Amino acid sequence: MDTRSKRHELLTGRIEYAVQGYSGYGNGISTNVADFISDEMRADWKANREQLMEFWRSGKSEAEVFPDDCLPWLYTWRRPDRLPWAEMHLMD
Numbered sequence: 001m002d003t004r005s006k007r008h009e010l011l012t013g014r015i016e017y018a019v020q021g022y023s024g025y026g027n028g029i030s031t032n033v034a035d036f037i038s039d040e041m042r043a044d045w046k047a048n049r050e051q052l053m054e055f056w057r058s059g060k061s062e063a064e065v066f067p068d069d070c071l072p073w074l075y076t077w078r079r080p081d082r083l084p085w086a087e088m089h090l091m092d
Contacts, residue, residue: 003048003066003069004019004023004069004070004071005019005022005023005024005025006023006024006025006041006044007048007052007062007066008024008071009024009025009026009033009085010041010044010045010048010052010084010085010086010090011052011055011056011078011084011085011086012077012078012084012085013033013034013085013086013089014031014033014085015030015031015032015033017031019071025038025040025041033085033089034089037089037090041086041090042090045086045090049086049087052084052086053084053087056078056083056084057080059080
């Protein structure tokens with residue numbers, strides 16, 4: 001998984017095409033992540049779910065948890081009482 005854009009999309013459900021070097025799930029047109037639900041996306045979530053859920057619950061910044069692989073302008077805003085987008089939309 002190219003972690004930067006895809007991590008952001010799995011966690012927030014938002015696509016940010018303006019990101020330099022965008023390599024997320026999107027096609028450059030639609031900004032609805034649900035349009036791109038696929039076996040690849042489900043596999044990425046399954047493979048990375050534990051680490052991403054730990055990050056989500058931690059309250060730490062992406063720079064603290066993923067220092068070698070974060071883009072500070074892809075801020076992952078989260079509320080502790082809400083689940084990540086992928087947890088709500090990709091779990092069977």
